[in-house]
Structures are given as C-alpha cells and as structure tokens.
Amino acid sequence: MLVLLTGGSGFxxxxxxxxxxxxxxxxVTTVRSHDKAKFLAEKYPGHDLKFEIVADVAQKDAFDTALKNHKITHILHTASPFFLNPKDPQKEILDPAINGTRGILEAAQKYGPDVEHVVITSSNAAITYYDARHKDPETVYTEKCWSNVPWDEAVNNPASTYKASKQFAEEAMWNFQKEQNPKFRLTAINPPYVFGPMNHDVSAATLNTSNKIVWDIIKSSSVGKAGPTYWVDVRDVAEAHIRALERPEQSANSRWYTVGGIFTPQDVLDVLNEMDEFKGKIPVGEPGSGVPLHSTIPKYDNSLTNEQSGLKYHTLEQSVKDLAKQLNTLE
Structure with a gap:
C-alpha cells in the first residue's frame, strides 16, 4: 500500500x-510549501514519508505529478481551496471546489494504474437541506440525504456559497463515477464542525473555523446565543478516512456521515468551567441551558456509518478539554 494524502499539513x-x-x-503527501514539508519531515524522522509541493489544489493538473512520480494505490483527498472574502463566488469558490475534486479523480484515472480506492473529504454541508426541512426538528439526516442549493443561489448569495461548494464538489465525484466508470472505489466522508486537538503547525491566527469557536469562547467576556449545531472530534474524522481504506467492502461507493453529537456554545462553556485553568476566568453563562436546545434542530441517524466503520466517538467533554489545554499555550 502507498497512500497519497493531499493537503497533509491541514487540520x-x-x-x-x-x-x-x-x-x-x-x-506521499502534498503540501503547499517547502516549509510545510520540512515541518512534517522533522516530526516523523525515519518514516517512509515523501512530499510533493502543490501550491494551488484548484489547478486542473495539480495532482498529476504526484500520481506520475509514485506508484500510488490509495488516495485520501482532504485538500480544498482556501478563500477569504471572495469577490466572485463562482470563480473563487465553486469552480475551484468542483475542479479540485474532478482533478484528483482525473489524475488517478490517467496516471494511477495501481489506484484501488479514493476517499474524499466532503461535508455535512453536502447532506443538510437548504429549505424549510432544515428548521424542522422532526427531520432526520442520514447518509442518503442531499443538500439542495440551486446553482443560481450559490452564485448570487455569498451566504450559501460555501455550503453549495461542498454539495457540488461531492456531486462531481459521484458524477465522475457514473460517467467514467473508474476501476477504483470511491468513498465520501461527511463531517460537520470539526473540533479537537491540533497536530499541525498552528498559531492563534491560523486556527480552523471550528476550533476558533472554542478560542473565542475562552477569550470573550460573554457568550452569544448561537443555536445548536452538529460536531465531531477531529481524531474520529481522521480515523474514518483510514478505516475507509481498511474496510473496502463496507466503504466502497458509500458516504460515511461522521457526526459525534450536537453542541451549543453554552455546552462548551460548561466543560471549560470544569477545568482549573479556566474556572473563574471566563464567563459562566447559564449552565446547563444548552442541552435542551439540542432537540430544536433536525435529528441525525448515522448508524449505518457507525456499523460499517466501527467508529466510536469522543465526547464533547474529551474533545473540548484536550483542545483547551492546547489553546491555553497559544498566543
């Protein structure tokens, strides 16, 4: 087995x-720069770890060289284009997300004769609905559900563009399978907000969106009334990617919906206030008031994923405590 891991320095x-x-x-892992490669090489001395520099994962031929240079058998595609305040949603978010997904699949098809399996990091955003059902607590999300953002809405409403990019990128993956009938298996991993301790080169300024929620709670003088949403520990998402390769019969042509639970900012605050490092130094909010809100959003049923993968999930308490200890050392 030789695994190509794209975006190897990501969370x-x-x-x-x-x-x-x-x-x-x-x-073999792709990273954006030689500095990122150096960081990982020093972290894992002596391991069979090779690097390919891919500065822009949205380029059509971004992964061609990696597939040509190595006899790759399995691909874990986690890399996704990075955007800040896009001026042109289609050009800067939608097209790169779709092209990035098609690019890795086309490279595997053209230059990866030994590739057996491609696992792509998708998102809960490709599962949850974009209509009234998303506000109905009787809705139940499963692996079979699909987001339904119309293309025009994605292009013209920046608030929906990120969600739509995940939907259209994953659709591109399954469309590729229908149109090209590749000999390799495909799996999508669909996590919601991803929390947990960090293994990559990071500073307070470069925290990922989900972990920044915890950072902001630690650093703020009050907690907003943000509603509940779905979350998962980063270690469980990572394990899901690897198990998809280890359990090909269960994961082939499947979506794995990796949800660990539902949380509110108050739930995070309740955990932090149990820790000596934070007790008395951060707001208390209204202890216990978050949990009753969990039932106000759609339920989720990922029992099929859990049966196929054998995953067991970290609790919010474990995840927040492990992350918070680390955040406490960041400046």
Missing part, C-alpha cells in the same frame, strides 16, 4: 498522517 490531514505513520503505512 484533519495532520491527524490522518499521524494515524498512517502509527500503522507503518508509507505515505
């Missing part, structure tokens, strides 16, 4: 890399 990918190294699996 989720760094945990995947750690899991592969611990299993003794040889890895």
């Amino acid at each position: 989720i990918a760094a945990h995947i890399l750690d899991g592969l190294v611990k299993r003794g699996v040889p890895v």
Whole structure:
C-alpha cells in the first residue's frame, strides 16, 4: 500500500498522517510549501514519508505529478481551496471546489494504474437541506440525504456559497463515477464542525473555523446565543478516512456521515468551567441551558456509518478539554 494524502499539513490531514505513520503505512503527501514539508519531515524522522509541493489544489493538473512520480494505490483527498472574502463566488469558490475534486479523480484515472480506492473529504454541508426541512426538528439526516442549493443561489448569495461548494464538489465525484466508470472505489466522508486537538503547525491566527469557536469562547467576556449545531472530534474524522481504506467492502461507493453529537456554545462553556485553568476566568453563562436546545434542530441517524466503520466517538467533554489545554499555550 502507498497512500497519497493531499493537503497533509491541514487540520484533519495532520491527524490522518499521524494515524498512517502509527500503522507503518508509507505515505506521499502534498503540501503547499517547502516549509510545510520540512515541518512534517522533522516530526516523523525515519518514516517512509515523501512530499510533493502543490501550491494551488484548484489547478486542473495539480495532482498529476504526484500520481506520475509514485506508484500510488490509495488516495485520501482532504485538500480544498482556501478563500477569504471572495469577490466572485463562482470563480473563487465553486469552480475551484468542483475542479479540485474532478482533478484528483482525473489524475488517478490517467496516471494511477495501481489506484484501488479514493476517499474524499466532503461535508455535512453536502447532506443538510437548504429549505424549510432544515428548521424542522422532526427531520432526520442520514447518509442518503442531499443538500439542495440551486446553482443560481450559490452564485448570487455569498451566504450559501460555501455550503453549495461542498454539495457540488461531492456531486462531481459521484458524477465522475457514473460517467467514467473508474476501476477504483470511491468513498465520501461527511463531517460537520470539526473540533479537537491540533497536530499541525498552528498559531492563534491560523486556527480552523471550528476550533476558533472554542478560542473565542475562552477569550470573550460573554457568550452569544448561537443555536445548536452538529460536531465531531477531529481524531474520529481522521480515523474514518483510514478505516475507509481498511474496510473496502463496507466503504466502497458509500458516504460515511461522521457526526459525534450536537453542541451549543453554552455546552462548551460548561466543560471549560470544569477545568482549573479556566474556572473563574471566563464567563459562566447559564449552565446547563444548552442541552435542551439540542432537540430544536433536525435529528441525525448515522448508524449505518457507525456499523460499517466501527467508529466510536469522543465526547464533547474529551474533545473540548484536550483542545483547551492546547489553546491555553497559544498566543
């Protein structure tokens, strides 16, 4: 087995890399710069770890060289284009997300004769509805559900563009399978907000969106009334990617909906206030008031994913405590 891991210095990918190294699996990983490669090489001396520099994952031929240079058998595609305040949603978010997904699949088809399996990091955003059903607590989200943002809405309403990019990127993956009938298996991993300790080179300024929620709670003098949403621990998402390769019969042509639970900012605050490092130094809010809100949003049923993957999830308490100890050392 030789695994190509794209975006190896990212939040989720760094945990995947750690899991592969611990299993003794040889890895080729793409990173954006030589500095990122150096950081990982120094972290895992002596491991069979090679690097390919891919500065822009949205380029059509971004992964061609990696597939040409190595006899890759399995691909874990976590890399996604990064945007800040896009002026042109289609050009800067939608097209790169779709092209990035098609690009890795086309590279595998053209230059990866030994590729058996491609796992792509999708999102809960490709599952949850974009209509009244998303506000109905009787709705139940499963692996079979699909987001339904219309293309015009995605292009013209910036608030929906990120969600739509995940939907259209994953649709591109399954459309590729229908149109090209590749000999390799495909799996999508669909996590919601991803929390947890960090394994990558990070500072307070470069925290991912989900972990920044916890950072902001620690640093703020009050907690907003943000509603409940779905979450998962980063270690569980990483494990899901690896298990998809280890359990091909269960994961082939499947979506794995990796949800660990539902949370509110108050739930996070309740956990932080149990910790000596934070007690008396952060707001208390209204202890216990978050949990009753969990039932006000759609339920989720990912029992099929859990049966196929055998995943067991970290609790919010474990995840927040492990992350908070680390955040406490960041400046």
